[in-house]
Each structure stands twice: as C-alpha cells, then as structure tokens.
Amino acid sequence: MKKIYLSVIGFSIICRLGAHAQTKQDTTRNNHPFAVYTPGSGDSTGYQSRALRVDEVDLFSSYYNQNGDHSAVTGGIGTQKVTDFSSGLDLHLVWLNQAYNKNTLSVGLGYDHHSSASSAYVALNGGGKPGGDRIYPSLDWTVENAQKGTSFGVGAYYSGEYNYKSKGADLHWSVKTKDRSGEFGVKLQGYFDQVTMILPSEFIHQPVAQQQGTMIITTASGNTEVVGTNGQVISSTKNSLPTSPRTTLTAAFSYSQMINSRLQIMLLGDVVAQSGYLGLPFHRVYAPYLQTPNKDTIEKLPSSRFKLPIGVRANYFLGDNIILRSYYRYYTDDWGIRSNTASLEVAYKITPFFSISPFYRYYDQSAAKYFAPYNAHTAADIYYTSNYEDAKFQANYFGVGFRIAPPNGVFGWQNLHDLEIRYGHYSQTTDLVSDVISVNLGFK
Amino acid sequence: MKMIKQFIKISGCLLVAATATSCAHLKEYQKSRLNDSEMVLSNRKVERNELNFQSYLEGASGANAGKTGGGCGCN
Numbered sequence: 001m002k003k004i005y006l007s008v009i010g011f012s013i014i015c016r017l018g019a020h021a022q023t024k025q026d027t028t029r030n031n032h033p034f035a036v037y038t039p040g041s042g043d044s045t046g047y048q049s050r051a052l053r054v055d056e057v058d059l060f061s062s063y064y065n066q067n068g069d070h071s072a073v074t075g076g077i078g079t080q081k082v083t084d085f086s087s088g089l090d091l092h093l094v095w096l097n098q099a100y101n102k103n104t105l106s107v108g109l110g111y112d113h114h115s116s117a118s119s120a121y122v123a124l125n126g127g128g129k130p131g132g133d134r135i136y137p138s139l140d141w142t143v144e145n146a147q148k149g150t151s152f153g154v155g156a157y158y159s160g161e162y163n164y165k166s167k168g169a170d171l172h173w174s175v176k177t178k179d180r181s182g183e184f185g186v187k188l189q190g191y192f193d194q195v196t197m198i199l200p201s202e203f204i205h206q207p208v209a210q211q212q213g214t215m216i217i218t219t220a221s222g223n224t225e226v227v228g229t230n231g232q233v234i235s236s237t238k239n240s241l242p243t244s245p246r247t248t249l250t251a252a253f254s255y256s257q258m259i260n261s262r263l264q265i266m267l268l269g270d271v272v273a274q275s276g277y278l279g280l281p282f283h284r285v286y287a288p289y290l291q292t293p294n295k296d297t298i299e300k301l302p303s304s305r306f307k308l309p310i311g312v313r314a315n316y317f318l319g320d321n322i323i324l325r326s327y328y329r330y331y332t333d334d335w336g337i338r339s340n341t342a343s344l345e346v347a348y349k350i351t352p353f354f355s356i357s358p359f360y361r362y363y364d365q366s367a368a369k370y371f372a373p374y375n376a377h378t379a380a381d382i383y384y385t386s387n388y389e390d391a392k393f394q395a396n397y398f399g400v401g402f403r404i405a406p407p408n409g410v411f412g413w414q415n416l417h418d419l420e421i422r423y424g425h426y427s428q429t430t431d432l433v434s435d436v437i438s439v440n441l442g443f444k
Numbered sequence: 445m446k447m448i449k450q451f452i453k454i455s456g457c458l459l460v461a462a463t464a465t466s467c468a469h470l471k472e473y474q475k476s477r478l479n480d481s482e483m484v485l486s487n488r489k490v491e492r493n494e495l496n497f498q499s500y501l502e503g504a505s506g507a508n509a510g511k512t513g514g515g516c517g518c519n
Binding site for chain 2: 058060062064066084086090179181250252256258260261262264265266268269270272307309310311313315317323325327329331333335337339341347349355357363365368389390395397401403405418420421422424426428432434436438439440442
C-alpha cells in the first residue's frame with residue numbers, strides 16, 4: 001500500500017511539473033463536454049511546439065470480491081472465493097515529429113494482488129498457496145498523420161505471475177474516410193504465453209527413498225528437498241517446473257461511422273486462433289470410471305481453438321443531457337460455445353461536468369462440448385473439463401458509474417482533469433456472485 | 445464451416461444495417477455532441493478490471509477492443 005501511495009504522490013508531482021512546462025494548449029483533442037470544435041484555434045501564426053510533453057497520466061485502482069461454489073481446481077465443486085486488488089498507471093507522452101505528425105508514447109504498468117481460496121486446494125489437503133501477484137507493463141507507440149487521417153502504431157506487453165508468463169506484441173493501423181466521418185482500423189496481435197505445469201498434489205511424484213534415513217520430495221513449486229528421518233530439510237534444490245506454450249493470434253477489425261449529429265456506431269470483428277496448452281494443469285476432473293485413488297484426473301482440452309466474436313456499439317445523444325451507450329456481441333467458437341452479450345448504459349449529465357451512469361449487461365452462453373459437472377464425465381469423453389467458464393449459464397451485471405470533469409479540475413485541483421468511480425454487481429445462474437469497485441484518476 | 449457461414453451472415457447483416465442508414469455529411473460545428481467525452485466509442489478507462497474478470501469467468505471474449513485470450517491465466 002505504501003508503494004501505491006508513493007507512486008500516486010510521485011506521479012501527481014510529475015503532472016504538476018508537466019503542467020508548468022506546457023505553455024501551449026492542446027488543440028489535437030477536444031475533451032471539453034459540450035464544447036464546439038473550432039479548427040485552427042490557438043496560435044494565429046500557426047506555430048506548433050514539437051517538444052515532448054506529458055499529455056495525460058491515468059491512475060487506476062480496483063477492488064474485486066467473488067464467491068461461488070464451482071471451482072475448477074476442485075473439479076466443479078468447492079469454493080470460488082476470490083479477492084483481487086489491482087492498481088496501475090498509464091502515462092501518455094506526446095510530441096510532433098519533423099513532418100508535424102503527432103507521436104504518442106503510452107507507457108503502462110499494472111499490479112494485481114489476489115487471494116484465491118481454491119488455489120490452496122492445488123494441494124489436496126488445502127495447504128497450497130492461496131494467492132499471488134501479477135505485474136503487467138505495456139508500451140505503445142502511435143504516429144498520427146492528421147492531414148491524411150491515418151495512424152500507425154506498435155505495442156508490446158508483458159504479464160508475469162507465479163504460474164503464468166505472457167509476452168505480447170501488436171501492430172495497429174487506422175484510416176479515416178475522405179469526409180472524416182468514418183474510420184477503419186486493423187490490429188494484429190500475438191500473445192506468446194508459458195503455462196507453468198503445477199499439478200495437483202496427488203499427481204506429484206511421491207517421496208522417493210534416497211538412502212537410509214533420507215528421502216527426496218518434489219514440492220508443488222518445483223523444489224527438490226532431501227528430508228531426514230526427523231522431517232528436517234537437509235538440502236534443497238530449486239528446480240524450475242516445466243512449462244507449456246500457449247499462443248494466441250488475433251486480427252481485430254473495426255469500423256466507426258458518424259450517422260448524424262447525435263448518433264455514431266462502431267462495428268467490431270475479431271478472428272482469433274489459439275494453440276498450445278489451453279487448459280490449466282491444476283484443474284481437476286472427477287469421474288466415476290477413473291482408476292486413480294481419488295477418482296480424479298487433470299482437465300484435458302484440445303490444443304487449438306478458433307474464436308469468432310463480432311460486435312456493434314451505438315452511442316446516441318438524447319436531448320441535451322442523456323447519452324445512451326449500447327453494445328451487442330455475438331460469439332462463436334469451435335469448442336461449441338455460442339454467446340450473446342448486450343449492454344446499455346444511460347449517462348445522465350447532471351451538469352456539463354458531472355454525470356451519473358447506471359448500466360446493465362446481459363450475457364448468456366451455451367456449454368462447450370467438453371464440459372461436464374463434477375463426477376459426470378464418461379470414459380467415452382476424449383476431452384474433459386469441469387471448469388464452469390465452459391458451462392451453460394446466463395449472467396447479469398448492473399451498477400452505476402460517476403464521472404466528474406470540471407474545467408477548473410476536480411476538487412479545484414487543476415491537474416486532476418477527471419475522476420471516474422464505478423461499482424458493479426455480477427451474478428451468474430451458476431450461483432457465482434461478485435462485486436467490483438473501480439476508480440480512475442486522469443491527470444493532465 | 446457452419447460457424448464461418450454464421451459469422452459471415454451476421455457480419456453481412458451488420459454491414460448492411462450500417463450502410464443502409466443514411467450518413468449525413470457533418471460540418472465540424474455539427475459534431476459538438478459526437479465529440480463529447482461520454483460519446484467515445486470505446487470502453488471507459490474505469491472498466492478495464494471489469495473486462496479482465498469477465499474474461500476469467502466467461503467463455504466468450506473479444507470484439508470489445510479488449511483481450512481475446514492470452515495474457516493471463518484465462519482462456
């Protein structure tokens with residue numbers, strides 16, 4: 001927590017310095033609610049400073065709490081209690097190159113700390129590690145040619161946690177229509193992940209008698225320990241557990257269009273191909289036909305998956321102070337999941353600078369071909385999982401958000417450009433429920 | 445193959461719906477409402493953790509400018 005407070009204070013000081021250094025107003029983006037875009041506003045000489053400056057810093061924080069009774073670690077039964085605290089920042093640096101094209105360098109860093117009751121049951125006796133941390137830095141560089149209406153960028157990401165490491169990269173490109181009322185975008189993205197093969201404790205090699213009075217134990221974290229007759233660890237060797245690769249390649253397409261002065265829409269479509277180890281090695285499956293002592297095994301899923309989600313967003317400005325934000329997605333994949341997602345958010349502007357936004361999201365999905373609940377798989381199943389992520393269910397998610405963005409800064413603090421707070425309650429027909437509260441602070 | 449056909453059908457319907465709607469040529473001063481920060485056609489910044497937990501809990505993902513799989517322990 002101390003680190004988080006220090007990073008908040010540190011970045012607010014950076015913002016303050018940046019604000020003093022910046023003497024020219026940004027004309028490339030208009031975020032002022034109800035403001036009318038005025039081309040050519042600003043310096044009448046046409047001079048534009050090309051210097052590097054901090055455009056925006058976002059600090060975000062979120063607390064998530066979940067409860068349920070269908071954990072995949074315990075084969076579709078057992079606690080799904082999870083708490084997660086995440087926080088991070090995004091820093092956007094802007095400069096103009098020699099051709100006066102806008103360059104944006106976005107640097108992000110996120111950190112999660114979670115506790116998961118089911119993780120403890122990777123060890124059969126519930127004595128496993130009940131939580132973990134994740135850190136995820138990211139980098140993106142985008143060049144915008146305002147005259148041509150094009151942009152091009154590259155991005156890179158990393159995510160590291162105890163049992164999962166991921167490296168990712170993307171290329172993205174967009175072009176506006178001639179009349180600048182539409183924009184087509186493409187993003188090609190690849191994630192190259194490594195899943196650490198942490199097995200449930202009953203599948204780890206049993207202690208091996210090494211010599212009289214000692215034995216070798218391999219722990220779930222991959223350490224090899226030589227243990228004496230009195231249980232004392234004589235020596236310990238840190239081995240690395242084997243990992244399995246998982247690759248995700250995505251081509252994401254989007255097209256946005258202004259329909260009239262109040263309505264704009266966006267069509268989205270992704271083509272996703274995954275390959276490699278697509279399950280998790282500590283997800284158990286129980287079945288009556290199994291010969292193992294606990295009648296369990298590890299979930300087994302195909303080594304490839306092809307996903308096709310398509311969606312549409314439509315935002316409509318109703319009257320003078322209501323904005324309807326809607327979204328629909330249809331999803332299908334070759335594991336047999338079909339899904340619909342629909343959401344509506346009504347942003348009501350109490351003042352031009354303060355809005356309240358209740359929202360509702362509906363989600364349903366059919367079950368994957370490989371899913372069966374606890375103890376229901378049969379010997380005929382080639383692939384099997386009891387992970388309720390692949391079950392048939394419906395989910396409802398509702399809540400409310402608040403956004404404050406006054407021209408003289410939030411709480412009179414000029415650098416704090418906007419503040420967003422959002423709370424949501426999520427429930428599935430599998431009896432899983434969760435709550436999430438998030439805060440985002442935008443500094444300029 | 446059936447899935448691809450289904451995808452093409454739905455994409456086609458969405459494209460037809462988009463193009464069939466008359467798109468008026470807007471002057472800059474007519475875009476004041478569209479330029480409002482609440483009208484942005486993307487997820488809110490404050491939503492990022494919500495999208496993350498949804499990708500853990502649900503089988504479907506993508507087409508929301510978010511993750512489509514990979515990058516964390518979720519599928």
